[in-house]
Amino acid sequence: MAEQLALREYYGKTIVxxxxxxxxxxxxxxxxxxxxxxxxxxxKFPDRFFNMGVAEQNLIGTASGLAAGGKIPFASTFSIFxxxxxxxxxxxxxxxxxxxxxxxxxxGGITVGPDGPSxxxxxxVSLMRSIPNMNVVVPADAYETAAAVRRAAEYNGPVFIRLxxxxxPVIYDESKTYSFxxxxxxxxxxxxxxxxxxxxxxIAMEAAEILENDGESVSVINMSSIKPLDKEAVLTAAxxxxxxxxxxxxxxIGGLGSAVAETVCEDEPVPxxxxxxxxxxxxxxxxxxxxxxxxxxSKSIVEAGRKALSLKRPTG
Amino acid sequence: MNFTxxxxxxxxxxxxxxxxxxxxxxxxxxxxxxGSLSCVDFLVALYFSxxxxxxxxxxxxxxxxxxxxKGHAAPALYSVLAEAGYFDKDELWTLRQLKSSxxxxxxxxxxxxxxxxxxSLGQGLSQANGIALADRLNGHDSNVYCVIGDGENxxxxxxxxxxxxxxxxxxxxxxxxxxxxxxxxxHLRDVMSIYPIKEKWEAFGWHLEEIDGHDFGQIFEAIxxxxxxxxxxxxxxxxxxxxxxxxxxxxxxxxxxxxxxxxELKTALKELAPAGK
Ligand SMILES: Cc1ncc(C[n+]2csc(CCOP(=O)(O)OP(=O)(O)O)c2C)c(N)n1
Ligand SMILES: [Mg+2]
Numbered sequence: 001m002a003e004q005l006a007l008r009e010y011y012g013k014t015i016v017x018x019x020x021x022x023x024x025x026x027x028x029x030x031x032x033x034x035x036x037x038x039x040x041x042x043x044k045f046p047d048r049f050f051n052m053g054v055a056e057q058n059l060i061g062t063a064s065g066l067a068a069g070g071k072i073p074f075a076s077t078f079s080i081f082x083x084x085x086x087x088x089x090x091x092x093x094x095x096x097x098x099x100x101x102x103x104x105x106x107x108g109g110i111t112v113g114p115d116g117p118s119x120x121x122x123x124x125v126s127l128m129r130s131i132p133n134m135n136v137v138v139p140a141d142a143y144e145t146a147a148a149v150r151r152a153a154e155y156n157g158p159v160f161i162r163l164x165x166x167x168x169p170v171i172y173d174e175s176k177t178y179s180f181x182x183x184x185x186x187x188x189x190x191x192x193x194x195x196x197x198x199x200x201x202x203i204a205m206e207a208a209e210i211l212e213n214d215g216e217s218v219s220v221i222n223m224s225s226i227k228p229l230d231k232e233a234v235l236t237a238a239x240x241x242x243x244x245x246x247x248x249x250x251x252x253i254g255g256l257g258s259a260v261a262e263t264v265c266e267d268e269p270v271p272x273x274x275x276x277x278x279x280x281x282x283x284x285x286x287x288x289x290x291x292x293x294x295x296x297x298s299k300s301i302v303e304a305g306r307k308a309l310s311l312k313r314p315t316g
Numbered sequence: 317m318n319f320t321x322x323x324x325x326x327x328x329x330x331x332x333x334x335x336x337x338x339x340x341x342x343x344x345x346x347x348x349x350x351g352s353l354s355c356v357d358f359l360v361a362l363y364f365s366x367x368x369x370x371x372x373x374x375x376x377x378x379x380x381x382x383x384x385x386k387g388h389a390a391p392a393l394y395s396v397l398a399e400a401g402y403f404d405k406d407e408l409w410t411l412r413q414l415k416s417s418x419x420x421x422x423x424x425x426x427x428x429x430x431x432x433x434x435x436s437l438g439q440g441l442s443q444a445n446g447i448a449l450a451d452r453l454n455g456h457d458s459n460v461y462c463v464i465g466d467g468e469n470x471x472x473x474x475x476x477x478x479x480x481x482x483x484x485x486x487x488x489x490x491x492x493x494x495x496x497x498x499x500x501x502x503h504l505r506d507v508m509s510i511y512p513i514k515e516k517w518e519a520f521g522w523h524l525e526e527i528d529g530h531d532f533g534q535i536f537e538a539i540x541x542x543x544x545x546x547x548x549x550x551x552x553x554x555x556x557x558x559x560x561x562x563x564x565x566x567x568x569x570x571x572x573x574x575x576x577x578x579x580e581l582k583t584a585l586k587e588l589a590p591a592g593k
Contacts, residue, residue, distance in 0.1 A: 026453070050449060050484070058442045058476035065446015068424070068432060070376050071453065073446075088436060089473075093443055097424045097433035 002202070004167035005142035008106045011163060012037030014149040015074055019045050025153060026066055028052055028075045030059045035165075036076040036106045060086040060103070064093035067100040072153060078112075079105035079162055083124035094158045095133040101159075102152045108138075108162040109249035110277060110294060111199065111287035121162075122277045126254025128160040129227045135159045135180050136227040138248070138256070140201035141171045144224055147178035155180065162198070164249070166287050169202040171222070181225050183233035189217035192305050193237035193244045197223050197256050200247035200275070200296065207247075207301035216309070217241075229259045231267075238268035243308040245273050247301050249291075252276035271311035273304040317401045319365055323532045328590075329399065330360045334561045335588050336395035336408055341575040344412040347420065350571040352392040354496040354529070354556040355463050359384075359396045361535045362461055371402045371429065378456040381447050383432045385440025386465035386494065387421040388573075393430070394418050402429030438471025440464065441491065445477055448486045459543065462491045467499030469510045475520070481549040482521030489549035490542045494529065496558035498569045517551045529554025563587060 019025045019041055026048045033039040033051065042049035050066075052059040056077055063073040075082070082105040083090070094101045110120045128136045135158065139145040145163060152159040171186070186201070187208055196204040201222045208218040219241055221233055237244055244264060246257035257274030264272050275296065282294050291297050320326060333356050341347040359382075363369070368380040384393045391411065398405045403417065410416035417426050421435025431447070434440045444462040451458050464474060481489045493513065501507045510516070514524050523545045525538035535552070542550030558572070559565025562584045576584055 026449075048453065052476075052480060053483075055473075055476035055479070057439075057473045058480060061439050061442025061473065061477065062446040062449070062480065065432070065443035065448075066450045067446070068375075068443065069447045069450020069454070071450045089439060089442075092433065092436045093439055 002169035004169055006167045007139060007142050007145040007163040008037045010142040010146045011104055011149055012040035014146040015041045016044050018150065018153050019048065022072065022153065024070065024072045026050065026071045026073050028059055028063050028073055030054055030056050030077040030081065032077050036104070038076045056081045056085040057089045060089035060101070061093050063101045064099045072100055072102070074102045074104055076104045076106065078119060079108035079121035079124040080119055083121060083127045087127055090128070091131050095131045098133050098157055100156050102161070103159070104149065104161045104163065106163045107165045109164050109198065110282050110290045110296070111164050111166050111249060113165065113287045113290060114284045116284040117281040120282055122251045123254065124162060125226055125248070125250050125256065126258070129254065129259065133158055134227060137161045137224055138197040138226055139163065139224050140198060140222045141168050143170065143172040143174060143176040144178060147176045148224070151178040151180070164199060168199050171201060181228035181230055183225065183230035184222040185219060185233070186222055187218065187220040189219045189241065191217040191241055191243070192309055193219040193221060193241045194247060194301060194305065195221045195223050195234065195237060195244060195256065195260050196247040197226060198249050200249055203296070203298050204247050204301055206298040207305065210298060210302050211305050216305070218305070223256060226256055226259055229263060231263050234260055234263045235268045238264050238270045242270050243312045244270060245275060245301060245304045245308050247275040249296055250276055251279060253279055271308045273308040275301050275304050317370070321365055321536070326360055326364060326532050329364055330357050331588055331590070333360060333392070333395045333399065335585060337391045338562070338576060338581060338584050340391050340395065340408050340411045342581045343409050345575060346412060347391055347575055348388040348573050349565060349575060350498065350558040351386060351465060351494065351496065352389045353560045353562065353565065354558045355386070355389050355492070355494045356392040356396070357530050357532065358463060358492045358494070358535060358554060359392050361532055361539070363396045363400045366536070366539050367461065368458065371400065378458055380459045380461065381431050383434070383440045383444040383447070383460070383462040384422055385434055385462050386437065386468050387434030387440070390420065390422050393422055394427070397427070397429040400429070403427065437465065437468040438473040441474055441477035442480070444489060445480050445484070445486060448489050449484060451488065457488065459488045459490055462489070464491060464493055466493060466495045466497060466504055466510060469493065470508050478517065478520045478522065485547040486549050487546040490539060490552065491549065492552045492554055494556050495554055496556045498558045498572065500569065500572050502569050513553055521548060523548040523550040524553060525550065526553045527555070529556035530560055561588060
């Protein structure tokens, strides 16, 4: 099995590295710095770390003001609070004035686990994706996390990076770079494309293997850049394979599956079958139990793949 | 643009700003006269006397900054910015029109001189804090000024930001509370009381100055006292009159978001005409 690394650990490390060379980088948290790993930055650069206490609206507002003053703020808390409690602050104080704020939200998705639905952000990508000027990234592993964080620091404008609590299997290595709006074909096939983000990328690779053992030819695409979406990659997948499965640790409403379906419907209609949380609140439990229970496992992707293949129009 | 400490001169500027505000609102056909007229004296005191600023200075330069947290008073800010030379006065008559640089509420990307985008109440003070923190990191001992409404003071985020400014010892933060005692649905005591103001803000760690918010002498003294506070942020609690300067608007909630008709504008402009004319 692949090595497993925690994305938030690499977030913490990367902002410390960035902070060494770029004195404009500042970091804010809302009483979760140990969990989000911003504590690593706080320890190294106490003068450039601002704890806002349990006050997420104020977290985003203050970050916006720091950006207005020429700083490059990274603001972190759990994704449910960053995207939910502070949604309007993100809209009004960050995206509308296009402030240079980076929101790195940890503990997204259901793999938060035993804390239960109150802490499981399954609408965060949808909420962030709908705001103009926002870039939304859901990295597939720790190295892509580090690359996206480095890229976010260079880029001038709002970025939302959604991380998870647990460790993800490693897909990339230290040389990984990140571009907004650029998908990554991990595997090229001719019969079916699986477009995934976050943890579901590794699980999609497992599903592809199962399908391939059954004689199917499968593409796997890491669409970590949910917004801007790599439309070219989606349309290429639609044209070349004629059937698509999307897989995300998020509601099937408004996230990656929606973004892909929107693109395909308008420009290259082919069947799109979405794997994700099916418009419901989940349960407490371990990450593994939850992924299986709510059909976010390789078996469910395989089933979705078969459905997409069966919906495919006969060629010719 | 000339700075002045002469109170009569500032009163004269305020008189002209009130006329601009009413004309802008009349022309646009919608907007908020009451709360623009209640805070414009404070803005005049800043932009023509106390604020260290000039249109020539860039975003990153050392200078004082101003955040209009109660963004619906945009006409007051726009009139003052135009007068101070941030943009051409003719722009004022495009307020709220399609593709105008003067949006219904202040927007930093649209209007020169607008520091922070506002309109959603309760958010400006957090951003003012962020600016003050950035100033501190940049080694600039500038002041950050902010105007909040008394209805706006009901927003939870104001209190989050109040805590933050005291916690981070933002002594350069000077906030004017425009206590016109009215919000949209009526008097604060009937809708949702924010009183007692002094006790609450002092308990949050702020230095407090209570003044008549239309008296330039008192505004100056309050700002000077606030500037002496090196660690505590300051709240200038200004007793104001909603619709100040136009007799038929004064003290009435109904003038919050209604603009004068042709007739009403005429009457108002007559009242605001210079003495002896
Ligand atoms: C978050 C938010 N909620 C509601 C409104 C609608 N609104 C605009 S002005 C206003 C009343 C504000 O009262 P106050 O702060 O006292 O303003 P002033 O009397 O100075 O005009 C309301 C509720 C808004 N702009 N923002
Ligand atoms: Mg009021």
